[in-house]
Amino acid sequence: MPEHNEIRLEKHSTVTVFCIEGDVTAFSEPFLNTAYQKANEQGAKKILLKFDKDAYINSGGIAVLIQILAETRRNNQDTAITGVSDHFKKIFHMVGITKFAKIFNTLEEALALMTKES
Amino acid sequence: MPEHNEIRLEKHSTVTVFCIEGDVTAFSEPFLNTAYQKANEQGAKKILLKFDKDAYINSGGIAVLIQILAETRRNNQDTAITGVSDHFKKIFHMVGITKFAKIFNTLEEALALMTKES
Amino acid sequence: MIQILDERTIEVNLPNKIGYERVAMDCAASFAKIVGLVSARIEDLKTAVSEACLNAMEHGNRGRPDARVIVTMNCGDDDFSVSVLDEGEGIRELPKEPDIEKKIEKLEAPNGLGLFLIKQLVDQVEFNEMTKDGHAVRMVIKIT
Amino acid sequence: MIQILDERTIEVNLPNKIGYERVAMDCAASFAKIVGLVSARIEDLKTAVSEACLNAMEHGNRGRPDARVIVTMNCGDDDFSVSVLDEGEGIRELPKEPDIEKKIEKLEAPNGLGLFLIKQLVDQVEFNEMTKDGHAVRMVIKIT
Numbered sequence: 103m104p105e106h107n108e109i110r111l112e113k114h115s116t117v118t119v120f121c122i123e124g125d126v127t128a129f130s131e132p133f134l135n136t137a138y139q140k141a142n143e144q145g146a147k148k149i150l151l152k153f154d155k156d157a158y159i160n161s162g163g164i165a166v167l168i169q170i171l172a173e174t175r176r177n178n179q180d181t182a183i184t185g186v187s188d189h190f191k192k193i194f195h196m197v198g199i200t201k202f203a204k205i206f207n208t209l210e211e212a213l214a215l216m217t218k219e220s
Numbered sequence: 221m222p223e224h225n226e227i228r229l230e231k232h233s234t235v236t237v238f239c240i241e242g243d244v245t246a247f248s249e250p251f252l253n254t255a256y257q258k259a260n261e262q263g264a265k266k267i268l269l270k271f272d273k274d275a276y277i278n279s280g281g282i283a284v285l286i287q288i289l290a291e292t293r294r295n296n297q298d299t300a301i302t303g304v305s306d307h308f309k310k311i312f313h314m315v316g317i318t319k320f321a322k323i324f325n326t327l328e329e330a331l332a333l334m335t336k337e338s
Numbered sequence: 339m340i341q342i343l344d345e346r347t348i349e350v351n352l353p354n355k356i357g358y359e360r361v362a363m364d365c366a367a368s369f370a371k372i373v374g375l376v377s378a379r380i381e382d383l384k385t386a387v388s389e390a391c392l393n394a395m396e397h398g399n400r401g402r403p404d405a406r407v408i409v410t411m412n413c414g415d416d417d418f419s420v421s422v423l424d425e426g427e428g429i430r431e432l433p434k435e436p437d438i439e440k441k442i443e444k445l446e447a448p449n450g451l452g453l454f455l456i457k458q459l460v461d462q463v464e465f466n467e468m469t470k471d472g473h474a475v476r477m478v479i480k481i482t
Numbered sequence: 483m484i485q486i487l488d489e490r491t492i493e494v495n496l497p498n499k500i501g502y503e504r505v506a507m508d509c510a511a512s513f514a515k516i517v518g519l520v521s522a523r524i525e526d527l528k529t530a531v532s533e534a535c536l537n538a539m540e541h542g543n544r545g546r547p548d549a550r551v552i553v554t555m556n557c558g559d560d561d562f563s564v565s566v567l568d569e570g571e572g573i574r575e576l577p578k579e580p581d582i583e584k585k586i587e588k589l590e591a592p593n594g595l596g597l598f599l600i601k602q603l604v605d606q607v608e609f610n611e612m613t614k615d616g617h618a619v620r621m622v623i624k625i626t
């Protein structure tokens with residue numbers, strides 16, 4: 103069933119990586135919220151959202167992302183994105199998501215830069 | 221347009237590799253025949269048909285393959301196949317293609333074994 | 339709009355079920371690939387078709403499980419077009435552009451991105467085509 | 483066969499054009515994925531749908547460009563079924579199993595593999611369902 107996400111939290115030095123498996127739609131809301139809550143309990147300061155390269159992301163999923171970004175902003179958490187195709191990079195740019203979360207081409211690049219920043 | 225194949229011939233020591241790009245259907249007939257003719261002109265003794273892992277292969281394409289296998293058999297050319305998904309391995313087995321052409325999992329494996337055989 | 343299913347037209351008839359928009363999306367992608375659309379435009383088309391279907395299900399058909407969404411795809415010489423038909427009355431008022439700053443500040447709802455994306459991704463779009471069968475959104479992507 | 487498009491049924495209406503069977507195939511795969519068929523069975527389904535559509539185009543509709551192929555997919559509790567409808571009179575005589583040895587010896591034509599593959603790949607198949615709209619092949623894959 104596609105209306106389900108497996109979200110694993112991985113700690114890489116100061117960065118909490120959300121490994122999001124599956125499509126990102128309105129159905130992702132509880133899964134992303136639970137993961138975010140858990141990250142907060144662990145005191146996450148830097149958050150990297152890692153998507154499946156071939157995930158289907160729709161406007162409902164983007165709305166969920168925006169809600170997460172609203173929270174990370176309030177909580178002063180540095181937030182970035184990786185693992186999205188060129189198409190969704192373009193869409194995240196169109197919508198303005200990229201004003202609030204930098205998109206990195208690879209996990210390694212993201213971690214290298216995010217761990218460096220204080 | 222999908223009804224078109226790019227077939228590159230590569231010589232790896234004694235083996236002539238047909239790098240077949242694109243779907244394999246009835247439309248592949250002239251492309252495969254031309255490639256086979258060229259290989260013959262080059263005096264090919266061992267032939268490895270390498271497919272796209274995600275090619276669409278249908279019964280029309282399999283019929284074209286059978287015609288090629290009939291020719292390679294007549295001409296005493298050792299013939300093998302690589303680059304097919306598990307699904308098409310199963311189908312080639314069902315149809316009996318595997319009685320006339322061994323399927324290798326990788327190009328390297330195929331070349332290692334085929335170049336060894338006299 | 340009269341449904342003429344000619345040699346260049348494929349029609350998909352879907353139940354009104356969120357999630358099934360993927361089938362229309364994959365179908366459009368498959369057709370577009372056959373007729374030679376480049377992959378970036380196929381991605382644009384996929385998102386546009388998916389968003390139009392979601393709107394048809396949610397707003398046009400108001401979630402009614404017995405309603406249908408009919409997606410008609412046509413490949414012309416110069417353009418690839420898709421009509422998404424629902425059983426509703428059309429879009430009452432085209433909403434204003436989403437404002438990400440306001441959404442982040444929670445001064446605006448996080449949703450309301452579908453029509454915006456459609457408008458951005460296709461070369462031409464017509465909302466509110468009313469027919470005897472309902473309301474259609476028609477989207478066109480140029481083949482270059 | 484009465485065409486009931488219920489909440490678990492998707493219909494694709496295709497022009498009679500070789501190559502377009504891919505659209506029905508991708509559509510079936512997309513639907514099957516949503517309802518949870520495992521990927522090996524989705525591959526079986528894809529080949530079966532594609533072969534049934536090719537036969538509908540070539541034999542059922544005899545290549546007539548104005549004819550249509552209608553593919554109806556239904557997801558039940560225990561099985562996923564696909565009907566492929568053409569405007570022909572059905573399969574006159576089910577051919578015998580292909581014999582690869584004979585094909586290689588050129589004692590038998592290289593084609594004639596479609597029905598064989600369909601029978602091998604699906605759990606149940608019914609040929610020659612005659613309806614007022616034409617002839618249908620109905621294929622069933624069990625969901626386990």
Ligand SMILES: Nc1ncnc2c1ncn2[C@@H]1O[C@H](COP(=O)(O)OP(=O)(O)O)[C@@H](O)[C@H]1O
Nearest residue numbers: 393394397398426428429449450451452453454
């Ligand atoms: N097919 C439709 N039928 C009726 N109204 C629609 C349709 N599509 C869109 N709308 C209206 O336009 C609004 C904006 O749609 P959209 O931009 O996709 O955002 P959202 O679906 O998140 O509200 C919807 O809330 C709805 O009022």
Ligand SMILES: Nc1ncnc2c1ncn2[C@@H]1O[C@H](COP(=O)(O)OP(=O)(O)O)[C@@H](O)[C@H]1O
Nearest residue numbers: 537538541542570572573593594595596597598
């Ligand atoms: N939809 C159909 N309508 C009429 N005849 C059919 C249909 N499908 C198959 N047949 C008949 O069955 C034969 C075998 O079909 P198939 O095994 O797919 O091989 P091929 O298409 O290569 O002949 C066809 O040649 C045709 O005579």
